[in-house]
Amino acid sequence: xxxxxxxxMDGVAVGSLYALIALGYTMVYGILQFINFxxxxxxxxxxxxxxxxxxxxxxxxxxxxxxxxxxxxxxxAAMAACGAAGFxxxxxxxxxxxxxxxxNVLITAIGVSLLLQNxxxxxxxxxxxxxxxPSVLADRVLGSVAGVQVHLVDLIGAGTALALMLVLDRLIFxxxxxxxxxxxxxxxxxxxxxxxxxxxxxxFTFVLGSSLAAAAxxxxxMKYPGLxxxxxxxWVLLGLKAxxxxxxxxxxxxxxxxxxxxxxxxxxxxxxAYLSPxxxxxxxxxxxxxxxxxxxxxxxGRAVAEKV
Amino acid sequence: xxxxxAPLAAGLALAVAMQLSAGPIIGPFAVKLLMDIxxxxxxxxxxxxxxxxxxxxxxxxxxxxxxxxYVAGCFTYYGSYLxxxxxxxxxxxxxxxxxxxxxxxxxxxxxxxxxxxxxxxPSLRLRGDYLAIVTLGxxxxxxxxxxxxxxxxxxxxxxxxxxxxTLATSLGGSLGFSGLPxxxxxxxxxxxxxxxxxxxLRLKFSSLGRAFxxxxxxxxxxxxxxxxxxxxxxxAFVLAAAFAGIAGGLFAHEVGTSLNPRELxxxxxxxxxxxxxxxxxxxxxxxxxxxxxxxxLPEALRGFSEFRMPIYALALILMMILRPQGILGLREVWExxxxxxxxx
Numbered sequence: 001x002x003x004x005x006x007x008x009m010d011g012v013a014v015g016s017l018y019a020l021i022a023l024g025y026t027m028v029y030g031i032l033q034f035i036n037f038x039x040x041x042x043x044x045x046x047x048x049x050x051x052x053x054x055x056x057x058x059x060x061x062x063x064x065x066x067x068x069x070x071x072x073x074x075x076x077a078a079m080a081a082c083g084a085a086g087f088x089x090x091x092x093x094x095x096x097x098x099x100x101x102x103x104n105v106l107i108t109a110i111g112v113s114l115l116l117q118n119x120x121x122x123x124x125x126x127x128x129x130x131x132x133x134p135s136v137l138a139d140r141v142l143g144s145v146a147g148v149q150v151h152l153v154d155l156i157g158a159g160t161a162l163a164l165m166l167v168l169d170r171l172i173f174x175x176x177x178x179x180x181x182x183x184x185x186x187x188x189x190x191x192x193x194x195x196x197x198x199x200x201x202x203x204f205t206f207v208l209g210s211s212l213a214a215a216a217x218x219x220x221x222m223k224y225p226g227l228x229x230x231x232x233x234x235w236v237l238l239g240l241k242a243x244x245x246x247x248x249x250x251x252x253x254x255x256x257x258x259x260x261x262x263x264x265x266x267x268x269x270x271x272x273a274y275l276s277p278x279x280x281x282x283x284x285x286x287x288x289x290x291x292x293x294x295x296x297x298x299x300x301g302r303a304v305a306e307k308v
Numbered sequence: 309x310x311x312x313x314a315p316l317a318a319g320l321a322l323a324v325a326m327q328l329s330a331g332p333i334i335g336p337f338a339v340k341l342l343m344d345i346x347x348x349x350x351x352x353x354x355x356x357x358x359x360x361x362x363x364x365x366x367x368x369x370x371x372x373x374x375x376x377x378y379v380a381g382c383f384t385y386y387g388s389y390l391x392x393x394x395x396x397x398x399x400x401x402x403x404x405x406x407x408x409x410x411x412x413x414x415x416x417x418x419x420x421x422x423x424x425x426x427x428x429x430p431s432l433r434l435r436g437d438y439l440a441i442v443t444l445g446x447x448x449x450x451x452x453x454x455x456x457x458x459x460x461x462x463x464x465x466x467x468x469x470x471x472x473x474t475l476a477t478s479l480g481g482s483l484g485f486s487g488l489p490x491x492x493x494x495x496x497x498x499x500x501x502x503x504x505x506x507x508x509l510r511l512k513f514s515s516l517g518r519a520f521x522x523x524x525x526x527x528x529x530x531x532x533x534x535x536x537x538x539x540x541x542x543x544a545f546v547l548a549a550a551f552a553g554i555a556g557g558l559f560a561h562e563v564g565t566s567l568n569p570r571e572l573x574x575x576x577x578x579x580x581x582x583x584x585x586x587x588x589x590x591x592x593x594x595x596x597x598x599x600x601x602x603x604x605l606p607e608a609l610r611g612f613s614e615f616r617m618p619i620y621a622l623a624l625i626l627m628m629i630l631r632p633q634g635i636l637g638l639r640e641v642w643e644x645x646x647x648x649x650x651x652x
Contacts, residue, residue: 035437096629102437103365104632107585110578111624118617233570240444240574247441281452285445292438293430 002147007273008266013154013223015265016161020216021242022249022257023168024209030185030252031205034102037109038089040239041116042082042210044230046217048126049078051133051227059134066138074136075160075218079211086210087203095199120230130232133225157219164215165258168208172254181205185252237281241268244288250301259300319502327495336563339494341607343562346497347555348599350504352583353592354551357508359581360590361517362544363524368427368443369552370576371450375423376416376553377560377567378454381485383412384561385460386475388489389467397489409491413500413557417550424549428542447574454569455482462487484568485560492562500554507547508592509640520544521590586627588634593641598634 021043028036053074058064093112097105120126140152172178183191184201192198220238221227228234241264249260264284271283291298326342334342355369387408388395397405427446434442457479461467467475479485511517522530523537531537560567583602587594609616627634636644 033437035440093625093629097632100628100632103359103585103589104628106365106437106440107582108625108628110582111621111628115618115621115625118621122614122618233573233575236574237448240448243441244445247438278456279452282449285449288445289430289442292434292442296434296438 003273005146005148007269009148009150009154011266011269012262013158013265014269015262016158016165017216017220017223017261018242018245018264019165019258019261020161020212020219021239022246022261023165023254024213025243026246026249026251026254026257027181027205027209029246030254031181031188031202032094032105034105034109035243036209037106037239038112038116039209039213040236040242041113041120041230042086042089043213043217043220043239043242044235045085045116045120046078046082046214047133047221047227048120048217048230049081049214050074050218050221051131052126053077054134054136059136064134066136068137071136071156071222075215078214078218082214082217083207083211086206086213089210090203090206095202117231126230128229130229131227133221133227135222135225137222153222157223160215160219164212168212169254169258171208177201177204241281241284244284247288248291248298250298253298253300256298256300260298316502316506319506320499323495323498323502326498327493340562340564341603342494343492343497343558345600345603346494346501347558347562348580348583348603349501349596350551350555350558351580352587352595352599353504353508354548354555355580356584356587356590356592356595357511357520357551358544358548359584360588360595361512361520361524362541363527363589364541364544365437365440366443366545366548367440367574367577367581368445368447369548369580370572370574371427371443371447372420372424372549372552373556373559373576374447374450374454374569374572375549376413376420376556377572378416378479378485378556379419379553380409380412380416380557381488381560381567382476382479383415384409384491385485385488386467387412389461389464393464395487395489397491405489405491406496409489409557409561410496413496413554416557417553420553420556421546421550424546425542427549428545444574444577447577451569451573454479457481460485460487480568482569484566484571486566488561488567490561490563492558497558500558504551504554505592505596507551511547512590512592516540524590582624586624586634588636588638590638591634591636591640594634594636594639597636597641 021039024039024042025036028034028039054060054070057070057074059070089112093108094105097108121128137153137156142150142152142155144150172181180191180196180201181204183194183196184198188198191201242261245260245264246257247260248263249256249258251257264287267283267287268280272280275283351369351373355366358364358366384405385395388405391404391408423446427443430439430442457477458474458481459478460480461470461475461478470478511520519530519535519540522533522535523540527537556572559565565571579602583598584595586602587596587598605620606616609619
């Protein structure tokens with residue numbers, strides 16, 4: 001029972017991070033129909049900016065006083081920085097290719113991903129050494145439920161992720177801007193004819209997705225302080241799993257991405273806890289192939305008939 | 309245009325000439341580079357059959373390469389133990405060792421082709437990006453499974469005592485399959501390059517190749533005029549995977565390479581995709597050109613190694629924006645307009 005509850009909690013914590021990253025993938029796919037391979041690198045950028053800020057604020061010292069205010073400040077700063085990065089990437093790399101074949105855009109995304117990874121590795125940025133994220137929040141044990149310890153960091157992580165998702169959901173389904181986003185995603189040409197500024201909406205989508213990825217990066221660094229160097233394979237794999245989450249939920253569907261993220265978190269951690277911890281990547285990708293074969297449009301996605 | 313066995317004979321003659329003259333004249337480093345180029349040419353040209361001709365999007369090509377490499381490695385390594393008692397290179401060109409190695413490569417190609425069939429089957433239902441993700445997932449599952457294999461058996465007695473399934477799963481795990489004999493030389497690399505090029509070129513200008521291209525241009529229209537799209541897509545997959553398997557076998561037995569699961573992960577797959585797109589989707593000579601350029605480029609940039617990868621990435625992005633159809637587009641080198649004009 002203890003093991004089950006522990007796994008359940010870890011599943012929610014990890015799954016909500018996957019969901020945050022998956023949202024960026026799914027929003028971009030919904031509008032531009034391409035896999036933004038550089039998205040996972042924006043997430044890594046978020047984690048490393050959080051690290052740099054935390055060290056800059058003096059949290060690397062042993063006697064540093066943990067503070068909630070600083071944590072919120074770092075989170076917002078990282079989100080702003082990555083939002084700016086997302087805007088720049090879209091403006092410089094993707095916009096010139098708006099009418100190009102999708103494969104070209106995909107290759108460009110791989111190029112941007114390589115660029116971010118390798119520039120991040122330069123010694124003027126984050127270097128090639130793994131670093132340890134200093135603890136900005138006090139990791140207190142709040143209490144224990146049925147023998148499972150509830151950590152403050154886990155609670156704040158999952159809480160922040162869920163809150164951000166609620167805000168996003170509200171934004172997309174209950175505001176003018178959100179309606180514009182949905183319209184562009186439905187049909188770009190018609191949306192433009194209705195007077196929607198398509199370029200602005202796409203830019204906004206990238207800013208939104210990138211800042212959510214940055215938030216995920218910050219929360220990830222809080223939960224797993226050992227940060228790998230920016231080009232490490234673990235990061236790419238993490239991004240891929242988040243993308244798998246988006247596909248399973250139904251790509252292009254915002255609520256599907258949230259559902260898929262949590263689902264992937266559960267599958268991965270329950271598989272690791274009850275079957276074999278070494279095969280966790282296999283569970284995720286097997287589920288992906290299974291879902292694609294049985295229901296190619298994902299759990300919440302709608303199948304779109306192709307017109308001739 | 310490319311008919312008969314003459315091109316194959318020419319390729320063979322070239323391979324023999326390279327083998328006999330190259331080593332002493334240009335030195336081991338250049339030989340190694342030439343072998344790398346040859347292997348990359350096989351990979352790029354074979355992926356071009358799926359991505360360029362048929363217009364499907366596979367980003368798991370390194371997975372097929374890994375299948376071929378591991379099967380071939382298993383074949384020569386444990387085969388050498390059973391026959392000669394040690395995985396040493398049996399001296400002499402075209403000797404028993406060489407034959408074992410080529411047999412291994414062909415076995416690797418067969419198993420990789422079978423894997424291609426299994427992965428190609430989902431393409432019955434999936435299009436575009438989804439297929440890409442499935443191929444990617446296949447590569448990742450394969451990587452994890454290879455990482456879970458046992459240690460390499462390192463004595464003749466144990467190899468003789470072990471059962472076939474044990475040997476087939478003793479592939480070195482995440483450390484990689486070490487101790488493989490170095491059989492790959494210029495001759496075998498370029499023999500297989502010649503075969504690959506011949507098959508790809510003959511295919512492109514055949515009716516089967518035209519059918520592949522019709523799927524790429526418009527799948528629904530192709531189906532409407534009677535092209536069996538699903539069967540052809542799977543066929544393209546199997547063909548490409550088999551050649552990737554050969555490239556994997558060559559890679560496994562090359563000097564200075566390490567056959568480990570991480571080496572042949574999605575990064576390698578991306579590298580091959582980049583070669584195809586840079587050369588021009590559907591252009592065989594373009595894929596060759598891009599494979600040569602992209603193998604040499606990192607070496608040329610070695611002087612400022614720190615900026616090597618950023619420059620490479622930047623060049624890729626600029627290339628996509630400024631010349632989205634790749635160097636050659638669908639054309640071959642000899643079909644370029646300025647070459648044509650001169651000829652007539």
